[in-house]
Amino acid sequence: MFKKPFISNFAEALKNTGTNLSLGTQTLTDAKEQPDEDDKFHYSLGTETFTKATGEAPDNDDDYGGKYLL
Amino acid sequence: MILILTNSKDETANFFENKIIENSIAYYRFNTDEVIKNSKITFKFKSGNSPVILNNFDFDKDKITSVWYRRPNSINELVNDIEPDYRNFVAAEHRKVWNSFFEEFNNCKWVNHPSDNLRASLKPLQLKLANEIGLTIPYSIITNEPKQAYEFTNREDLSFIIKPLSNGLISASEGRDQIIYTNRIKKLNPDQFESISNCPTLIQEEILNKKDIRINYFEGKMCSFIIEYTHGDVDCRRNNMNNAKYIPFEIDFETTRKLCKLMTKLNLKFGTIDMAYTEDRGLVFFEVNPNGQWAWIEQAINYPISNMLCEILNVKKN
Numbered sequence: 001m002f003k004k005p006f007i008s009n010f011a012e013a014l015k016n017t018g019t020n021l022s023l024g025t026q027t028l029t030d031a032k033e034q035p036d037e038d039d040k041f042h043y044s045l046g047t048e049t050f051t052k053a054t055g056e057a058p059d060n061d062d063d064y065g066g067k068y069l070l
Numbered sequence: 071m072i073l074i075l076t077n078s079k080d081e082t083a084n085f086f087e088n089k090i091i092e093n094s095i096a097y098y099r100f101n102t103d104e105v106i107k108n109s110k111i112t113f114k115f116k117s118g119n120s121p122v123i124l125n126n127f128d129f130d131k132d133k134i135t136s137v138w139y140r141r142p143n144s145i146n147e148l149v150n151d152i153e154p155d156y157r158n159f160v161a162a163e164h165r166k167v168w169n170s171f172f173e174e175f176n177n178c179k180w181v182n183h184p185s186d187n188l189r190a191s192l193k194p195l196q197l198k199l200a201n202e203i204g205l206t207i208p209y210s211i212i213t214n215e216p217k218q219a220y221e222f223t224n225r226e227d228l229s230f231i232i233k234p235l236s237n238g239l240i241s242a243s244e245g246r247d248q249i250i251y252t253n254r255i256k257k258l259n260p261d262q263f264e265s266i267s268n269c270p271t272l273i274q275e276e277i278l279n280k281k282d283i284r285i286n287y288f289e290g291k292m293c294s295f296i297i298e299y300t301h302g303d304v305d306c307r308r309n310n311m312n313n314a315k316y317i318p319f320e321i322d323f324e325t326t327r328k329l330c331k332l333m334t335k336l337n338l339k340f341g342t343i344d345m346a347y348t349e350d351r352g353l354v355f356f357e358v359n360p361n362g363q364w365a366w367i368e369q370a371i372n373y374p375i376s377n378m379l380c381e382i383l384n385v386k387k388n
Binding site: 003004005011013 | 219232234239240246247248249250251253263264265266268269271
């Protein structure tokens with residue numbers, strides 16, 4: 001059984017942003033497009049697999065994932 | 071010359087680009103979703119020489135003096151036509167090359183450099199620094215220990231809010247995306263806090279009878295606004311900020327000095343700061359958004375915020 005975080009009790013549907021406020025509420029719709037912590041997560045997984053397979057040290061410079069620049 | 075590092079769909083970049091044109095400032099808009107996809111790039115190395123970088127861009131990179139980092143797309147979105155098993159690998163290879171290319175602008179002024187944005191977005195760090203500097207912060211806890219959360223909130227004299235440490239977006243399957251805003255939490259018993267152990271959580275005292283203050287910071291200069299809204303919620307973003315009003319607000323000298331110190335410690339040249347104002351406590355610090363939104367206020371009340379951004383980006387070549 002998968003666990004849910006406590007704070008997810010407060011999650012609500014993401015409403016589409018209005019056109020007149022598109023500049024202000026862009027954060028919400030853009031969030032998915034951003035190289036955010038998600039990338040970091042994928043990279044952690046990738047590095048872990050790599051480490052297990054080869055015994056080499058993780059490549060820490062990917063810890064920034066896409067967040068560093070792209 | 072300003073390099074705008076963004077994507078083709080960014081509304082704020084569109085808005086600011088027009089302002090740059092109005093101000094006759096030279097710029098190049100680098101939409102990562104378009105340029106990278108269609109570009110050729112070669113690093114050519116010869117022993118004892120600097121690498122020669124060949125590309126087909128139509129701008130002279132030596133003329134760039136400043137970079138506005140405005141939400142470029144992730145490389146991950148540019149490899150969708152690669153065979154799935156190889157996507158992550160190809161994206162990683164692309165990333166190394168393009169990040170190396172952008173290192174060519176290392177001596178330019180970045181507003182802000184993404185590594186600074188990343189560091190500055192850490193809310194525990196923000197609260198720690200704000201507290202050290204002497205800004206008033208809410209009584210706060212970040213924990214994944216149910217007992218700590220319960221003890222923190224088990225008092226009658228305060229009410230509490232909960233908010234995410236990141237952007238609060240939950241990408242769900244079947245496109246039913248969700249968002250977590252700031253929410254009030256009711257008094258809970260210890261068992262109800264059990265699932266806090268699954269995810270670190272930020273809980274703060276609720277600042278009552280407050281006015282929301284949004285501060286736009288541009289390298290030591292600020293313009294600030296009261297955001298007035300009528301829905302009575304703790305998060306003014308809810309309800310798409312319909313009917314919100316924006317009233318210019320002057321930050322006192324001492325708080326201004328402290329905020330400048332905070333932004334300097336976070337190495338940010340630009341950022342938006344959220345605070346509250348109450349009669350009895352004055353200004354209370356909530357958070358810094360290193361790449362926060364500002365254009366919607368200019369759009370709503372025609373306050374020339376973009377001129378302040380133009381000013382800090384318009385750097386002359388030495």
